[in-house]
Amino acid sequence: MVDDVARARVFEVDEVVSALERVISENTRTVYIRGEVVNLRSGRDGRLLWFRLEDPREGHDARVDCFAYATDVEHGHELADGAMVQAVARPEFSRRDGRLIIRLRRIEPAGEGEILRMIEERRRRLGAEGLFDEAIKRPLPFLPTGVGLVTAAGSAARADVLMRIEGRFPMRVVVAHAAMQGAACVAEVTRAIAALDADPRVDVIIVARGGGSLQDLLPFSDETVVRAVRASSTPVVAGIGHDPDTTLACLAADARGATPTAAADLVVPDRALMLEDLDALRRRLAGGALRAAGRARRELDLIAARPGLVRPHDAVVRRPLEAAGALGARLGRAARDAVVMPGRDLRALRARRMLAIGAADTGSAARLAVHTARLAACDPARPLAEGFALVRDDAGALVQSAGSLPAGMLLSLQFRDGLVAARVEEEDA
Amino acid sequence: MGDAVPDLSSIEITEPGDIPEGVPFEDAMSELEDCVDRLESGDAGLDEALRLFRRGAALQAWCEARLEAIRAQVEDLTGGEPGEGVGS
Numbered sequence A: 001m002v003d004d005v006a007r008a009r010v011f012e013v014d015e016v017v018s019a020l021e022r023v024i025s026e027n028t029r030t031v032y033i034r035g036e037v038v039n040l041r042s043g044r045d046g047r048l049l050w051f052r053l054e055d056p057r058e059g060h061d062a063r064v065d066c067f068a069y070a071t072d073v074e075h076g077h078e079l080a081d082g083a084m085v086q087a088v089a090r091p092e093f094s095r096r097d098g099r100l101i102i103r104l105r106r107i108e109p110a111g112e113g114e115i116l117r118m119i120e121e122r123r124r125r126l127g128a129e130g131l132f133d134e135a136i137k138r139p140l141p142f143l144p145t146g147v148g149l150v151t152a153a154g155s156a157a158r159a160d161v162l163m164r165i166e167g168r169f170p171m172r173v174v175v176a177h178a179a180m181q182g183a184a185c186v187a188e189v190t191r192a193i194a195a196l197d198a199d200p201r202v203d204v205i206i207v208a209r210g211g212g213s214l215q216d217l218l219p220f221s222d223e224t225v226v227r228a229v230r231a232s233s234t235p236v237v238a239g240i241g242h243d244p245d246t247t248l249a250c251l252a253a254d255a256r257g258a259t260p261t262a263a264a265d266l267v268v269p270d271r272a273l274m275l276e277d278l279d280a281l282r283r284r285l286a287g288g289a290l291r292a293a294g295r296a297r298r299e300l301d302l303i304a305a306r307p308g309l310v311r312p313h314d315a316v317v318r319r320p321l322e323a324a325g326a327l328g329a330r331l332g333r334a335a336r337d338a339v340v341m342p343g344r345d346l347r348a349l350r351a352r353r354m355l356a357i358g359a360a361d362t363g364s365a366a367r368l369a370v371h372t373a374r375l376a377a378c379d380p381a382r383p384l385a386e387g388f389a390l391v392r393d394d395a396g397a398l399v400q401s402a403g404s405l406p407a408g409m410l411l412s413l414q415f416r417d418g419l420v421a422a423r424v425e426e427e428d429a
Numbered sequence B: 001m002g003d004a005v006p007d008l009s010s011i012e013i014t015e016p017g018d019i020p021e022g023v024p025f026e027d028a029m030s031e032l033e034d035c036v037d038r039l040e041s042g043d044a045g046l047d048e049a050l051r052l053f054r055r056g057a058a059l060q061a062w063c064e065a066r067l068e069a070i071r072a073q074v075e076d077l078t079g080g081e082p083g084e085g086v087g088s
Helices: A013-027 A112-128 A156-168 A185-198 A214-221 A223-231 A248-252 A260-267 A271-304 A314-340 A344-357 A362-378 A381-385 B025-041 B046-069
Strands: A031-042 A048-054 A063-069 A084-094 A099-109 A147-151 A172-177 A204-209 A236-240 A390-392 A410-415 A418-423 B073-076
Touching: A013 A084, A084 A112, A112 A214, A112 A223, A112 A248, A147 A156, A147 A185, A156 A172, A156 A204, A156 A260, A172 A185, A185 A204, A185 A214, A185 A223, A204 A214, A204 A260, A214 A223, A214 A236, A214 A248, A223 A248, A236 A248, A236 A260, A271 A314, A271 B025, A271 B046, A314 B046, B025 B046
Parallel strands: A063 A099, A147 A172, A147 A204, A172 B073, A204 A236
Antiparallel strands: A031 A048, A031 A084, A048 A063, A084 A099, A390 A410, A410 A418
């Protein structure tokens, strides 16, 4: 076949290229094109831009080289890798490069509907891989040892997150700055997540960015960023945009807040509330111990006072009873100490809170609760209600030992509902 | 009996006990809650109540110390000056 080519005339390169130029220009027309910007480069003075436009739709792999003058990018719109654009397109054959290239003019962001459709297609494809499954979400630490923060230097999102952490629970924050929109965003966010994931001081990562246009947030629906979020072994919390902006990175994250501030709330517990919880537990602990001690003492007093259990069984009964009594006393004492001497910072915290809200004196309330518990434990009516009786001798004194009772003595027994008289029949053998 | 018996102050309520260094905060917290629940149930005998109280008090002190020990520190991984002010 090649041999059939006429050799009568040898064409110069210029002639061939010119012919191609003619073919292209005569057989194509100016059209409106839409696609995703890839591999954006610019000339030294920034006036000329080269990039590829790709068809971002699932299952379409078409791409074409393009160039444009910076002045052809519509005002207020910055061209970036990953941006979905539409533009006026005119195919040309480049004499210098010997290749087809499309000259673009009036470059502007593609319509929202188109972008949303592209994101939706990607969501379905990555979702089918299980990247957004609830089952693979990692739990956030109950109390972080350190928070990693991916955000733009000097951004409002950075200030919001740091301020919220400062307010809720001042702790270690390791910040990795990254471009949060534009050409460098995908690479820098991916790198920042990996760096914080590798940092042993960090056990949870927040990716924070304020709300923005669909185009601005587009990098956070980029497949590379989505995979970086899932590749992190440290849980990632997204605080990207403001509701209802939802990016694919948000769906892939282990948790997401509607704003950077809400993301901080998810990550960092409220220190004052935790201390209050601990304080309440301490008071309940002490109250429980006091009641246990009081219960034990009442039972011991009643048992020890029974005739027949005192003298003959000193070794068997009395000493264990005393030991138990000592336990009860120690428990009661420790419990009282635990309530009356609260933590230093807790006291200051409480004082501050009282100043702030004019609340009741919770310190007094705690002591009151303890005294109430102690009183209740000492209430002689309680054992009576349980079926025990108080024994008094003929002088009206409480009988605490069988040994002091001579035969024939008249006793009064006080039950819950009244007194009866009784007489000692015989002394303890 | 009771108050007359010496050795009242031997209970050390701030001793961390055998709480290991690396124990997660939430584990200590839930064990503390468990101690309180069981103590409050009133089912525990005296020895058990004392044990629960001591363990609970140690856990409480440990948890509080953990919270107290945490300090604010903002560092810039990308080369900013360490300890830079929060909220800048």
